[in-house]
Amino acid sequence: MAPESLESDARNEGHLADGVIETQGPDGRVLERAGISGGRLHGETLVFDADGAPRQSFRFAQGLLDGPAAVNGDDGTVLARLTFAAGVLDGPLTIYRGGQPLAVMPYRAGALHGEMHSYAPDGGIAAVVRFEDGRRHGQITLYRPDASVLRTEQWVHGAMDGDTVDYDEAGTIRRRTSFRAGRKDGEAVEYDAHGRITARTFYIADRPIPATELPAATGMTPKPRANWLFRMFGVGR
Numbered sequence: 380m381a382p383e384s385l386e387s388d389a390r391n392e393g394h395l396a397d398g399v400i401e402t403q404g405p406d407g408r409v410l411e412r413a414g415i416s417g418g419r420l421h422g423e424t425l426v427f428d429a430d431g432a433p434r435q436s437f438r439f440a441q442g443l444l445d446g447p448a449a450v451n452g453d454d455g456t457v458l459a460r461l462t463f464a465a466g467v468l469d470g471p472l473t474i475y476r477g478g479q480p481l482a483v484m485p486y487r488a489g490a491l492h493g494e495m496h497s498y499a500p501d502g503g504i505a506a507v508v509r510f511e512d513g514r515r516h517g518q519i520t521l522y523r524p525d526a527s528v529l530r531t532e533q534w535v536h537g538a539m540d541g542d543t544v545d546y547d548e549a550g551t552i553r554r555r556t557s558f559r560a561g562r563k564d565g566e567a568v569e570y571d572a573h574g575r576i577t578a579r580t581f582y583i584a585d586r587p588i589p590a591t592e593l594p595a596a597t598g599m600t601p602k603p604r605a606n607w608l609f610r611m612f613g614v615g616r
Contacts, residue, residue: 417441428453438463462486476500485510499524511536523548533558547572557582 402411408431414422419442426435432455438446443466450459456478462470467489474481479502485493490513497506503526509517514537521530527548533541538561545554551572557565563582571577581588 414439440465464488487512509534 397416399412399414401409401413404410408429409427411424411426413420413424416422420439421441422439424437424439425433428434428451433451435448435450437444437448440446444463445465446463448461448463449457450461452458457475459475460471460473461468462472464470468486469488470486472484472486474484477500479500480496480498482495482497484491484495487493491510492512493510495506495508495510496504497508499505501524503524504522506522507518507520508515509519511517515534516536517534519532519534520528521532523529525548527550528546530543530545532539532543535541539558540560541558543556543558544552547553549572551574552570553572554567554569556563556567559565562585564584565582567580567582568576569578581590
């Protein structure tokens with residue numbers, strides 16, 4: 380039974396006095412316990428498992444979730460810890476696996492906001508993702524199991540915008556790709572293990588542009604050795 384159902388049951392049964400109400404199973408075992416004030420859930424609400432141990436815990440303020448909350452698994456280990464304010468997530472939400480954090484997600488006024496961390500099964504960092512008002516915004520960093528950086532991405536208000544960089548295990552840049560408004564736009568360069576360029580491609584709105592089509596596609600007039608774009612592809616020499 381959801382915590383809100385306690386309030387509904389109390390209202391339907393006319394038990395609106397301030398204090399604590401309980402729901403019980405056929406055997407008399409307490410299934411839920413909640414505080415009531417002014418006819419609304421207020422204070423701590425607990426949901427119990429078959430052994431009488433708290434399975435879920437919430438705090439309410441005048442009918443709205445407000446404060447820390449926790450959800451436990453069948454074995455009693457924590458599955459999630461949350462924080463609410465005025466009925467919406469506000470603060471860290473931590474998801475656990477095997478008692479270890481799987482992800483820590485920051486919320487503000489019901490939306491992801493701040494730096495989210497996700498973790499590998501061994502507890503090592505797997506990713507750091509930045510959010511602003513519910514959208515990815517800022518740098519995202521992905522890690523290998525050995526904690527070396529696999530990739531960095533730049534995001535602006537929910538769309539990739541800037542350079543995405545892929546690294547090898549030694550930390551050498553192996554690929555750099557430019558994005559704008561969520562699409563490949565600009566130069567994409569591949570490197571060997573020594574940092575030497577092995578391939579280059581130019582994109583406009585996700586479409587690869589052959590070097591021979593660059594002047595027409597970009598609307599630029601090639602001038603010998605006057606523009607990095609044409610120097611790069613040997614156009615207009």
